[in-house]
Amino acid sequence: MVVTMSVDSLCGHKAYITAVTEGRKTHIHIETDCKKLKKWGCDFDLPNAEMTQQNIPYYEIIMKTMKNAICENCYVPATVMNAYWVENEKVSKTLAKQIGKVELTIEKIE
Numbered sequence: 001m002v003v004t005m006s007v008d009s010l011c012g013h014k015a016y017i018t019a020v021t022e023g024r025k026t027h028i029h030i031e032t033d034c035k036k037l038k039k040w041g042c043d044f045d046l047p048n049a050e051m052t053q054q055n056i057p058y059y060e061i062i063m064k065t066m067k068n069a070i071c072e073n074c075y076v077p078a079t080v081m082n083a084y085w086v087e088n089e090k091v092s093k094t095l096a097k098q099i100g101k102v103e104l105t106i107e108k109i110e
Contacts (some may be wrong), residue, residue: 009034010073014033019087048088
């Protein structure tokens with residue numbers, strides 16, 4: 001199966017994240033116009049969830065984010081993990097389809 005998610009960040013950039021299971025790994029592909037994310041890497045693999053008892057993919061994303069100076073408020077790393085979790089059935093695909101959209105709403109700034 002293939003999972004694709006999109007995210008609009010506060011910085012104005014949009015990204016499309018696709019997760020595809022390929023054998024013992026999950027391939028992540030990111031389409032974006034953000035220069036920092038392009039440096040971060042738009043094509044990489046994470047080990048499949050069933051291959052590890054620990055959350056190694058999460059730590060790999062965190063280390064990758066720290067090494068490449070991605071903005072702290074960037075939603076892409078979290079969206080990568082959500083796409084990964086849905087693709088590897090750590091989050092129900094049925095639930096993800098039903099929800100369809102998750103929003104962040106700025107209710108008030110004074």
